[in-house]
Amino acid sequence: MKKHHTISLILLALLLAVGFTILTHNFPFPGKTSDDFSLITGSSQTYTPEEIQDAADAVLHYFKGFSGATMTKLQYVASSSEEDNWAEKDGMEQGIHFVSDFTTGDLPNKSSLNPNSTYQGWNWYVARSDDGHWKVVNHGQG
Structure with a gap:
């Protein structure tokens, strides 16, 4: 017994x-994309559409950690060389800047986001070295 x-x-x-x-x-409740999610890539003098898509995928993968949030839009802004070479500040050679819009639902207490809110123009900085994998190096508003 x-x-x-x-x-x-x-x-x-x-x-x-x-x-x-x-x-x-x-x-x-991982972060997800909405049913009407749009990825706006535009054109780049630096990166191919496939490279931009790979960088966007890195953002979307990272966004899964935004529990209870739903991304509605992700838009390519520029490469680090087109703005300034901010990627070098993060020890990387290449970088892409995106902005996104997303909403939050009821969130866990430990979240730094506001529950039931809409965020617009959330910045995402994604970088890589030597044509390696894209990695989110910074994100946030402002």
């Missing part, structure tokens, strides 16, 4: 650990 009791306690502890992990990592 002790063996069944021990197994039950272990299973209960495991279930509690999994539940806690889900709650603290925002797995139930």
Whole structure:
């Protein structure tokens, strides 16, 4: 009988650990794109449409961490060489600047975003070195 009791306690502890992990990592409600999401890439003298799409994918992947938020628009603004070479400040060679619009729903207490709000013109700075993978190096308003 002790063996069944021990197994039950272990299973209960495991279930509690999994539940806690889900709650603290925002797995139930990751950031997503809306049904009418638009990606506006425009044209670039520096990057191909595929490179811009890859950089946008890095932003969208990062956005999944914005629990309870829904992105409606992501727009290419410029490359770091077209604005200034801000990517070098982050130790990278190439960079792309995007802006996005998104809304938030009910958010977890630890979120730095306001619940049930609309954010417009949220900046995303994505950079890479030596034609490597794009990485979000900075983001925010203003």
